[in-house]
Amino acid sequence: MITESESHYHNLENLSVFELLQGINREDQKVALAVEKAIPSIEAFVKALIPRMQAGGRLFYIGAGTSGRLGIVDASECPPTYGVPHGMVIGIIAGGDSAIRKAVEFAEDDEEQAWKDLMRHSITEKDTVVGIAASGRTPYVIGGIQAARAKGCLTAGITCNPGSGLAQAAEHAIEVVVGPEFVTGSTRMKAGTAQKLVLNMISTSVMIGLGRVKGNKMVDMQLSNLKLVDRGTRMIMAELGIAESEAAELLQAHGSVRKAVDFYKNAHP
Template sequence: MEFTKITEQASVHNDLEKKSISELLHIINEEDHSVPMAIKKALPQIENAIKQVVFQLKKGGRLFYIGAGTSGRLGILDASECPPTYGVSPDLVIGIIAGGDYAIRHAVENAEDNLNQGWLDLQSHQINNNDIVVGIAASGTTPYVINALKMCNTHDIPTVSISCNPNSPLSQSSKFPIEVIVGPEVITGSSRMKAGTAQKLVLNMISTTTMIQLGKVKGNKMVDMKMTNAKLIQRGIQMLVEELQVSEQEAKSLLEKHQNVRKAIIQYKK
């Protein structure tokens, strides 16, 4: 199968600068509607990847996301939200971006073209074959990511990829490729749009499903969340009210004592 870079194909929408705000919004919204359907087609690939993620984490490994530009930022976003949401260590899900932390806010020239740096960045975390690495690149052609996965493969470290082109070099370098084909962007080549949305949704699926499988959710509640503000403390109190059928005041006392919804439930039921 020949590799086609759909993410770089010309937009089907022309003369955008001549369109009204309303017209532009309807065009973007119409295109965005295609993303969930593209993901639906990739669900079997996503499921296979998550099974391996859960397997690696259950045996003590870590989940790494690695990417450049928008893809790298999305990986860092997903990784950074796991500790407060699920109460896990910041070292369990780790996001790495080409160009380092500076690149989270700024474009770093040629960072994505560096063949060796991705593997070096992974090595700085003492990566091993208990871990699993998810390479993210809309085009599926980013050298920084591709070579990092190739090096992982040679060291028997499981690899997943998320891209938006079929049969890309990244997919070929991955043991568990995920391909979400969203088609050309509204603005030609602007893969932070539909492709970025697709990547974000897939990353949500990976981290959320994995954390549920690891026992970090009870019913549909985040019982291990870190209560870092008033909103989350109130949410924790409400969880206890509903789960234990106690008053709000008693729930508040339990939460203050145990500082964790799950611990409060366990101790109360004892």
């Protein structure tokens, strides 16, 4: 259990604030390198995931505590960023939505509950389930992955311990071994950062594969605030070489950068 192993730093209460920050930062620098080593595993999973989602399958994240919250964050950001429907990417946390803000005691220890939670979404064999657990031994996550795999779902496990129960249960094991935490066992730190990076890689590459990015632009983003409206306007100006006022009118009329650009190009062949 590397995630539970002793910190390389001792007597933290006697360190200065600068020494604390320096130590945390020194440990954080190891995370991206650990993720890099897992790229082949992430690649294999994403290549299997994209065609399933192209065929209408959904992506589920399941986790407990920090891991569950990270899955919910990634899922919740897909609709505004890429304009996909709510319900295409779904995050589920042990203990239910109340556990997003406040820990629910022993919720992660029920190995049958994750599948019950997934069943509330009428999960089918077309769907994909990613289990997220820093330790790789969380019963809620392992039980959910085992049940999903038995159902015929594509499964993956993101963990920070090698050879864990989650890795054995999932079809695709994504193991990002970041080493001991700065505060012993506090996996919301390096392990959480590693999980967030991996989730970013999965969802971003999948959305690009689904055609939700053009060039390097989020052409289907939801225009939910003035900053995004301004960004969309500038994207249209750059793509079409038109004035800001005309770009803004197009964006307002059509509701997305993609639709505005397509309309203009069809009208001006």
